[in-house]
Amino acid sequence: MDGLISFLSMGGYGAYVWPSYGLALLVMGGLFLLAQQDLRRGEQRLQELKRREAGLQDQAGADNPEAGR
Template sequence: MAFESLNAFLNMGGYAPYVWPAWGVTLAVLVGGGLQAVAEHRRRLRELRRRQRRAAADAAPREAVPTEGRPTRFP
């Protein structure tokens, strides 16, 4: 084993103040990137669903408005 004890491993031969923050920043960037990708995926799905609803509403035949009982205009 490269280190004699867990304390020696965590101390990293005196370089712990440099090593562990580097690991922390790397982990934060990776997790943040994953969370951002999930959020963007959800946002795009919502936008696609909204577009589909609009397209379906535009393509649906409109209900005819009854004209019975309304005055007719002649040119």
């Protein structure tokens, strides 16, 4: 047990090291969540653009029956 306490205290610097690790983990977790949100927004935007493009192609085909030939 003393070995674990000695490791966690890190020669007296544990009070600085562990909060630094915690802050780094918190920042990386936040960046991960932001990246996930950005990915979802991008995928939704892509689907919206694909639907809009398909609608424009359908509309162009209905307006000009010769365009499909």
